[in-house]
Amino acid sequence: MIQNPITWPNGARCACAITFDMDADSLIHIARPADSTDRLHPIAMGRYGPTVAIPRILDTYKRLGLKQSFFIPGWCMETYPDAVEAILQDGHEIGHHGWIHEDPIATKGAAQEEAFEKALETHKRMTGEAPRGYRAPVYNITQQVIDLLVKHDFRYDSSMMADDIPYVVKTDGGQLYEMPVHWGTDDWPPFAHYDEIGYLMPVRGPSAGLEGFWEEFEAQYEAGGFFMLILHPFLTGRLARWRLVEQWLEATLAERDVWFAPLEDIAAHLDQVDGMRVETLPYYTSPQT
Numbered sequence: 367m368i369q370n371p372i373t374w375p376n377g378a379r380c381a382c383a384i385t386f387d388m389d390a391d392s393l394i395h396i397a398r399p400a401d402s403t404d405r406l407h408p409i410a411m412g413r414y415g416p417t418v419a420i421p422r423i424l425d426t427y428k429r430l431g432l433k434q435s436f437f438i439p440g441w442c443m444e445t446y447p448d449a450v451e452a453i454l455q456d457g458h459e460i461g462h463h464g465w466i467h468e469d470p471i472a473t474k475g476a477a478q479e480e481a482f483e484k485a486l487e488t489h490k491r492m493t494g495e496a497p498r499g500y501r502a503p504v505y506n507i508t509q510q511v512i513d514l515l516v517k518h519d520f521r522y523d524s525s526m527m528a529d530d531i532p533y534v535v536k537t538d539g540g541q542l543y544e545m546p547v548h549w550g551t552d553d554w555p556p557f558a559h560y561d562e563i564g565y566l567m568p569v570r571g572p573s574a575g576l577e578g579f580w581e582e583f584e585a586q587y588e589a590g591g592f593f594m595l596i597l598h599p600f601l602t603g604r605l606a607r608w609r610l611v612e613q614w615l616e617a618t619l620a621e622r623d624v625w626f627a628p629l630e631d632i633a634a635h636l637d638q639v640d641g642m643r644v645e646t647l648p649y650y651t652s653p654q655t
């Protein structure tokens with residue numbers, strides 16, 4: 367089923383990462399800068415993440431003995447230092463997720479470099495080390511960002527979709543691991559409803575919204591692959607949804623042969639793996655017409 371399987375530590379059948387992007391209310395400030403500060407409804411929706419959902423998620427992870435990865439824009443780290451401290455206190459990884467969730471397609475050149483490096487400085491100051499991983503806001507990674515990641519010695523990206531399992535992204539200046547994302551394992555489609563950014567979809571019920579994720583897990587488990595969820599605290603950290611995720615985690619840990627790890631640990635493991643598939647960038651160097 368998978369052409370280039372990866373052998374996981376201790377003979378585990380599947381590597382698993384339940385990752386969270388803690389965007390909080392950065393989304394409304396970047397989308398509506400002219401009057402975002404008076405849009406209390408979306409601000410409050412976002413604040414639920416760091417203030418209510420993060421303590422709940424951390425509590426579950428601590429109880430189950432899990433260490434996982436959180437991607438946080440620099441502005442969110444500065445605005446919600448208590449959430450950052452709690453995440454670090456429990457030994458989780460924090461990855462780079464832009465400065466204020468600026469879309470790299472819309473923020474290019476010197477502006478992208480400035481935002482990227484400003485966030486990097488915040489990470490270094492607040493976590494005591496440089497981030498090892500990056501996930502592009504709205505997955506919109508560009509060649510410029512790839513080059514910035516290589517320049518700053520990042521180990522991995524988690525924004526692209528060219529395989530089912532981790533692969534190598536090779537570019538002129540160096541290489542990264544790609545921890546591939548997919549909309550089928552992202553909670554935005556089933557659970558987000560956000561008028562101000564033009565996203566109006568019917569919100570699915572908790573079990574209906576999550577059931578596609580568990581089918582994705584079964585396929586990866588059967589194939590000996592890699593199962594990663596891309597979740598948002600203000601969406602899946604809500605009471606009914608997290609209760610179901612927690613029940614799934616408990617059952618999976620008890621009954622399945624899985625390796626739950628932060629992405630930085632998975633990247634470190636990949637250093638020992640031979641024969642990974644390679645994607646060479648840039649994909650294109652001139653307009654395709």
Ligand SMILES: [Zn+2]
Nearest residue numbers: 387389503504
């Ligand atoms: Zn995000």
